[in-house]
Amino acid sequence: MTIRLLPPGLVNRIAAGEVIERPAAAIKELVENALDAGARRIDVVVEGGGLDRILVTDDGGGMTPDELVLAVERHATSKLPDDDLVHVRHLGFRGEALPAIGSVSRLTIASRPTSAREAYALTVAHGTVGTPMPAALSGGTRIEVLGLFASTPARLKFMKTTATEFGQAREAVQRLALAHPAVGFTLADGMSERLRLPPQPGDAEAARDKRIEALLGREFRDNAVRLLAERDGVVLTGLAGLPTLSRANAQHQYLIVNSRPVRDRLLAGAVRAAYQDLMPRDRHPLLALFLTLPPEEVDVNVHPAKAEVRFRDGALVRGLIVSALRHALADAGHRAATTVADRTLAAFQPSAPAIARWAATGAPQRPMRGLAEAAVQYFAPPSAASGMHLPGLDAPELRRPTPEPEPETPAHDHPLGAARAQLFDTYVVAETADGMVIIDQHAAHERVVEEEIKAGLARGGVTRQGLLLPEVVELDESAAARLAQRAPELETLGLSIESFGRGAILVRAAPAVLGSGSLAPLLADLADEIGALDQDFALKERLDAVIARMACHGAVRAGRRLTLAEMNALLRQMEATPFAGQCAHGRPTYVELKRADIERLFGRR
Numbered sequence: 317m318t319i320r321l322l323p324p325g326l327v328n329r330i331a332a333g334e335v336i337e338r339p340a341a342a343i344k345e346l347v348e349n350a351l352d353a354g355a356r357r358i359d360v361v362v363e364g365g366g367l368d369r370i371l372v373t374d375d376g377g378g379m380t381p382d383e384l385v386l387a388v389e390r391h392a393t394s395k396l397p398d399d400d401l402v403h404v405r406h407l408g409f410r411g412e413a414l415p416a417i418g419s420v421s422r423l424t425i426a427s428r429p430t431s432a433r434e435a436y437a438l439t440v441a442h443g444t445v446g447t448p449m450p451a452a453l454s455g456g457t458r459i460e461v462l463g464l465f466a467s468t469p470a471r472l473k474f475m476k477t478t479a480t481e482f483g484q485a486r487e488a489v490q491r492l493a494l495a496h497p498a499v500g501f502t503l504a505d506g507m508s509e510r511l512r513l514p515p516q517p518g519d520a521e522a523a524r525d526k527r528i529e530a531l532l533g534r535e536f537r538d539n540a541v542r543l544l545a546e547r548d549g550v551v552l553t554g555l556a557g558l559p560t561l562s563r564a565n566a567q568h569q570y571l572i573v574n575s576r577p578v579r580d581r582l583l584a585g586a587v588r589a590a591y592q593d594l595m596p597r598d599r600h601p602l603l604a605l606f607l608t609l610p611p612e613e614v615d616v617n618v619h620p621a622k623a624e625v626r627f628r629d630g631a632l633v634r635g636l637i638v639s640a641l642r643h644a645l646a647d648a649g650h651r652a653a654t655t656v657a658d659r660t661l662a663a664f665q666p667s668a669p670a671i672a673r674w675a676a677t678g679a680p681q682r683p684m685r686g687l688a689e690a691a692v693q694y695f696a697p698p699s700a701a702s703g704m705h706l707p708g709l710d711a712p713e714l715r716r717p718t719p720e721p722e723p724e725t726p727a728h729d730h731p732l733g734a735a736r737a738q739l740f741d742t743y744v745v746a747e748t749a750d751g752m753v754i755i756d757q758h759a760a761h762e763r764v765v766e767e768e769i770k771a772g773l774a775r776g777g778v779t780r781q782g783l784l785l786p787e788v789v790e791l792d793e794s795a796a797a798r799l800a801q802r803a804p805e806l807e808t809l810g811l812s813i814e815s816f817g818r819g820a821i822l823v824r825a826a827p828a829v830l831g832s833g834s835l836a837p838l839l840a841d842l843a844d845e846i847g848a849l850d851q852d853f854a855l856k857e858r859l860d861a862v863i864a865r866m867a868c869h870g871a872v873r874a875g876r877r878l879t880l881a882e883m884n885a886l887l888r889q890m891e892a893t894p895f896a897g898q899c900a901h902g903r904p905t906y907v908e909l910k911r912a913d914i915e916r917l918f919g920r921r
Contacts, residue, residue: 324443336413336416336420336464338366338475338484339362339365339366339367339370339475339484340366340481340484340485340487340488341488342366342370342417342461343360343362343370343372343488343489344488344492345413345417346372346413346459346461347372347489347492348407348413349407349413349414349457350374351376351407351492351496352376352407353374353376353377353378353456354376354377355374355375355376355456355499356375356498356499356515357374357375357499357500357501358372358373358374358499358501358502359371359372359373359374359504360372360485360489360501360503360504361503361504361505361506362482362485362503362505362506363505364478365475365477365478365479365480365481365485366481366482366485367463367464367465367472367478368462369460369461370459370461370464371458371459371461372458372459373456373457373459374456374457374458375456376456376457377429377430377456378427378429378430378432378435378456378457379425379427379429379457380429380432380436381436381438381448383427384425384427384437385445385448387425388414388415388418388425388438388445391412407575407576414440417461417464418440418441418442418443419440419442419443420442420464420466420468421462421463421465421466421467422439422440422441422442422461422462422466423439423459423460423461423462424437424438424439424440424459424460425437425438425439425440425457425458426451426457426459427453427456427457427458428451428455430455434450435451435452435453435454436448436449436451437450437451437453442467443467482505485503486503486510486511487567489503489511490511490531491572491577493527493531494524494527494528494570494577494604495572495575495576495577496575497515497516497520497526498515498516498517498523500513500514500515501513513531521553524553524606525537525555528555531570532570532602532604535561536555536561536568536602537555539561540555540558540561540602540603541555541556541558541647541648542554542555542644543556543605543640543644544640545636545639545640545643547632547635547636548629548632549609549610550607550608550633550636551607551609552605552607552608552636552637552640553606553608554572554603554604554606555603556602556644556645557601557602557603558651558897559591559594559595559601559645559895559897559898559902560595560897560904561601561602562596562599562600562601562902563599563600563601564599564600566600568600568602569584569587569602570603570604570605571583571584571607572606572607573609573614573616574607574608574611574614576616578623579623579624581624582633582634583605583633583634586633586637586641587601587603587637589638590637590638590641590642590645591641591645593766593860593861593864593900593902594645594895594898594902595898596901596902596903607633607637609627609633613629614628615627645894645895646895647894648895648897649891649893649894649896649897650731650732650890650891650893650897650905650906651897652897652904652906730748730887731748731891732746732748732755732887732890732891732906733746733747733748733749735880735883735884735887738877738878738883740875741874741876741877742757742875743755743757744887746883748908750910750911751908751909752908752909753907754906754907755886755887755890755905755906756874756903756904756905757872757874757878757883757886758872758873758874759871759904759905760886760896760905761871761872761889762864762867762868762870762900763867763890763896763898763899763900763905764871764886764889764890764893764896765830765867765870766864766866766867767893767894767895767896769809769810769827769829769867772810772827772829773808773809777810778808778810778829779810779827779829780811780825780826780827780828781825781826781827781828782812782825783824783825783826786823786824787822787823787835788821788822788823789821789822789835789836790819790820790836791839791843792819793818793819794847795840796819796820796843797815798843799821799839799842799843799846800813800814800815800821802846803815806842809827809866810825810826810827810828811823811825811826812824812825812826813839821839823835823839827866829870830866830870837869838865838866838869841865841868841869842862842866845861845862845865846862864900864901868900
């Protein structure tokens, strides 16, 4: 087989396949060129999902006729003046985008530098370069791409629908717009404007916050925590959504490295690690992270489309992101997203009053009585209230706690208020200064217990409680063997066990926070959890899962009646516990309804 050089046209089409994967990639490259040229306003038009027409207009520095000719040559760039690939300070630097686009479309570039008296245009038709000609343009650069991939019909077969390709283009523009809030952007589909992002004035942080709100919405801004962390010259800033504000995919995660939007696996993995025990596995947080570090500490030349980067010290960057996110979310304490309350309010549907429904069932009619008389009979002991049962009335069991000698807790003294009642022996109802809170007692206490176990580990060991009589737990033989094999590791969690013959485990001590409940269900679940691990895994590598399992068994169960003191104690523990707004499985632990929301339900507002 004879070795030969490929013709330039074929080389460019091969390069186009690497750099220009779809219309959104072409738009990304053209917008990046505009940003590198110092543009303060960039207008993008996308027709037919970008396959029919792409138009990008900017007010940047512009190009002379000679520069136009060079711009469509491969590996011609103004962005590496010292041929230094280590200190890359621009978004584009390879000089491949324009010739790659021109090899698979009809590309027209019109440009006029600020100091020039007239503009010039150059056309590249599927690899054939024309001659610069005078054109009408007030300043900056205008690039039009017609019939993208028309010369490579095989590539067209892999394109998605027009709506899908436009959505990809929109996302590319949004990510670049977030990275450059001082620049104004518009995006149109040829018939109407679909996106308008005016330039944001002011300092960098204020401009960034405004752009984040414009892209992710006020809901995100109101339910996000601010990040600011620095380690060895690497600075992390941005906003991260509370765990109870999540989406079904990771599309709303914006990761910016040195003003360059990236989709980096290391960064995405760090985000997953930070949220791993704070939300369900099929949900994803919303966030906008901005990482700034010296250019020589990051390699942006590892991916043809520059979508990924490589860090000189990946462990440092990953550790910074995980610790910054965990600390910021821990500082949020028991705070939960307001969207939980919004969903609760949306669940309320106008319906006939319960009394009307009861009356419609044919219940016997009774004359109206005075309020005082009704109250006496309603709140009287069962013996005195005989004959007052209301059949057919499906009202929840609202149990007022037994009065206790201690003074009632004022509702305004604490963020989660004061306990007032318990519903279904599962939900605590508390009154706050400006509303009410409904708490899932099991989910809330589960988080409290989990964080207590983690705190004990951080101090060097979980507080354990020796059993007066060691408990023998019978399991199947393989489950007992798995637990016995991990006994030294479970000891650090406060669980002291040993083998007690085939299919049995002897428990001598248990974590104090688990209380005095039966240990058999816990050991059975722990055996299943350990069985799901690879035999070579150390338990500490899946410690969160094991601790969550223990916390679930140590938490107060749904269906258990609590005294007023116990309910208030749970509220105070939640207020002092990190991540108390969600349980170990990512579900919200409480719903808060403001007084104004309740008044709207009853038409008072």
